[in-house]
Amino acid sequence: MTERTLKDKTAIVGIATTDLARDGGRTEYSLACEAVTRAVEDAGLEMADIDGIVKDISDGIDPMYLQKAVGIDNAQYCSDSHWGTSALMTGATAIAAGICNAVVYYRCLNGGSGRRAGNDFRAAREMQDEGLDLLRYDFYSPFGLLTPDGLAAMTARRYLHVHGIDADQVGWIPVVASEYAAKNPDAVFFDEAIGLDDYTRSALRVDPLRDLDCAPGVDGGLAIVLTRADRAKSLRQKAAVVMGVAQGTSTEGELLSNYSRPDIAALPEVRLMGEELFRVAGIDRGDINVAQLDDRYAPYVAMQLEELGFCERGSGVAFCEKGERIRVDGDLPLNTGGGFLGGGFTYGLNVIEAVRQIRGTSSSQVEDAEISLVVSGAGGPADGLILRRD
Amino acid sequence: MPLEYVPGIPILRPYVDPDNKPFWDAVDRHEFVLQRCSNCDVFLQPPRPMCPHCLSMDSLEWVPSAGRGEVYSFVVFEADRMAYPGMKIPYVVVLVEMEEGVRLTANIIDSEPDEVYIGMPVEVTYNSPMEGLTLYQFKKRAS
Numbered sequence: 319m320t321e322r323t324l325k326d327k328t329a330i331v332g333i334a335t336t337d338l339a340r341d342g343g344r345t346e347y348s349l350a351c352e353a354v355t356r357a358v359e360d361a362g363l364e365m366a367d368i369d370g371i372v373k374d375i376s377d378g379i380d381p382m383y384l385q386k387a388v389g390i391d392n393a394q395y396c397s398d399s400h401w402g403t404s405a406l407m408t409g410a411t412a413i414a415a416g417i418c419n420a421v422v423y424y425r426c427l428n429g430g431s432g433r434r435a436g437n438d439f440r441a442a443r444e445m446q447d448e449g450l451d452l453l454r455y456d457f458y459s460p461f462g463l464l465t466p467d468g469l470a471a472m473t474a475r476r477y478l479h480v481h482g483i484d485a486d487q488v489g490w491i492p493v494v495a496s497e498y499a500a501k502n503p504d505a506v507f508f509d510e511a512i513g514l515d516d517y518t519r520s521a522l523r524v525d526p527l528r529d530l531d532c533a534p535g536v537d538g539g540l541a542i543v544l545t546r547a548d549r550a551k552s553l554r555q556k557a558a559v560v561m562g563v564a565q566g567t568s569t570e571g572e573l574l575s576n577y578s579r580p581d582i583a584a585l586p587e588v589r590l591m592g593e594e595l596f597r598v599a600g601i602d603r604g605d606i607n608v609a610q611l612d613d614r615y616a617p618y619v620a621m622q623l624e625e626l627g628f629c630e631r632g633s634g635v636a637f638c639e640k641g642e643r644i645r646v647d648g649d650l651p652l653n654t655g656g657g658f659l660g661g662g663f664t665y666g667l668n669v670i671e672a673v674r675q676i677r678g679t680s681s682s683q684v685e686d687a688e689i690s691l692v693v694s695g696a697g698g699p700a701d702g703l704i705l706r707r708d
Numbered sequence: 709m710p711l712e713y714v715p716g717i718p719i720l721r722p723y724v725d726p727d728n729k730p731f732w733d734a735v736d737r738h739e740f741v742l743q744r745c746s747n748c749d750v751f752l753q754p755p756r757p758m759c760p761h762c763l764s765m766d767s768l769e770w771v772p773s774a775g776r777g778e779v780y781s782f783v784v785f786e787a788d789r790m791a792y793p794g795m796k797i798p799y800v801v802v803l804v805e806m807e808e809g810v811r812l813t814a815n816i817i818d819s820e821p822d823e824v825y826i827g828m829p830v831e832v833t834y835n836s837p838m839e840g841l842t843l844y845q846f847k848k849r850a851s
């Protein structure tokens with residue numbers, strides 16, 4: 319555990335998204351083909367250069383089908399990985415181990431229009447009727463608790479209660495997300511920024527979560543190309559060097575329903591992952607210029623700030639109050655592309671924004687951003703990356 | 709409004725397998741049992757095939773519980789689209805910390821959403837949302 323074996327060994331050299339839409343009317347297969355092709359092109363590589371393929375376990379498109387469509391003929395490494403964007407760690411590990419030279423990661427889903435358990439109960443019920451044992455829902459589904467929003471609301475309630483937080487103050491997180499999203503042409507939601515009043519007037523979805531606390535689903539695909547850091551220098555784009563990468567799981571973990579752990583008002587996976595991430599990168603919290611945290615649910619952003627050590631436990635909502643610290647000129651510009659709240663919930667969008675900050679191409683660019691943090695998987699297995707300029 | 713179902717829409721059944729079957733069989737008989745490791749004297753929830761403390765598979769037993777606890781957290785399903793269509797909104801799901809220390813989710817069947825609070829004393833009861841399905845549920849109790 320002392321060697322920093324993955325530090326500075328790899329870099330993200332290609333990124334792409336397809337059009338993102340509430341209802342795109344395309345197959346996930348089609349989205350995957352477009353995203354992968356464009357990310358490889360963005361990197362200035364040929365498809366023949368790609369010899370590794372990684373994806374999230376829940377992504378529906380098998381690498382074999384991707385390969386035959388985009389003409390990756392000779393891949394020597396394919397792997398599904400755990401939740402979030404942990405597949406990027408899988409890819410970085412394979413490259414650092416010398417197994418392959420260039421890995422493409424893809425995440426393509428009709429999360430806005432498609433049949434996903436996350437969207438509504440009808441989809442969840444159909445899936446259960448078909449015998450798909452998605453999660454161990456035996457103690458939840460008979461009681462009408464099954465959508466991720468409901469599962470997350472239970473944790474949010476306890477978190478707000480334990481720390482005596484005024485639920486309305488959580489609204490600063492979506493308010494600032496809407497400001498960033500309004501500036502980002504790729505962000506599907508929030509054509510205009512909202513105010514705190516709009517938040518407190520928005521409908522309660524699963525009390526205490528309001529509609530504006532929950533990242534909406536979106537249809538779209540994205541892809542990310544990783545290669546060896548030494549090779550990245552000669553490629554088309556400014557490289558985002560992977561300074562650190564880490565994962566974490568913890569006691570009595572489930573996806574969002576971590577109800578059996580000693581304290582549910584905490585994200586121990588994020589704490590474990592974060593400590594390792596900063597250790598392997600060899601930097602401190604204060605060295606981070608810009609961060610993309612997992613804002614699938616707004617209260618979880620506050621919890622991540624605490625678990626990552628940016629503020630004391632219970633003070634994450636206060637950290638975001640009035641948005642001053644988290645706007646582009648603040649101490650910690652946060653979710654600068656609008657996050658999942660503004661862009662739709664698709665893991666990987668946050669990594670793409672983290673890379674844009676390193677390239678200097680964000681729609682809300684942090685001046686002289688050199689070190690960029692991204693975290694995925696809050697409420698389940700967590701993963702994160704620290705990227706730096708070359 | 710206490711818990712109400714929408715007629716004609718089946719309630720999702722628990723996913724019963726050999727690891728949790730004794731729990732649900734007991735519920736069918738209106739009995740409440742919890743899984744315990746007799747080596748470690750700790751209760752385990754959700755049920756599982758092995759004790760994570762002593763790694764024994766033989767020491768797991770099902771012991772009767774008085775079914776008493778306090779609300780540890782709760783949610784209120786308010787929006788049609790995110791609620792289960794077979795249950796009338798608003799409905800409450802409580803996460804209850806039992807006197808044995810483990811936590812279970814269920815509905816609270818006799819309380820208005822605005823009556824529920826963290827720390828509220830509750831106890832197990834049973835209902836039958838449809839033919840052939842018995843569930844444990846919670847109701848308020850005097851502290």
Ligand SMILES: [Zn+2]
Pocket residue numbers: 745746747748749759760761762763764767
């Ligand atoms: Zn034991």
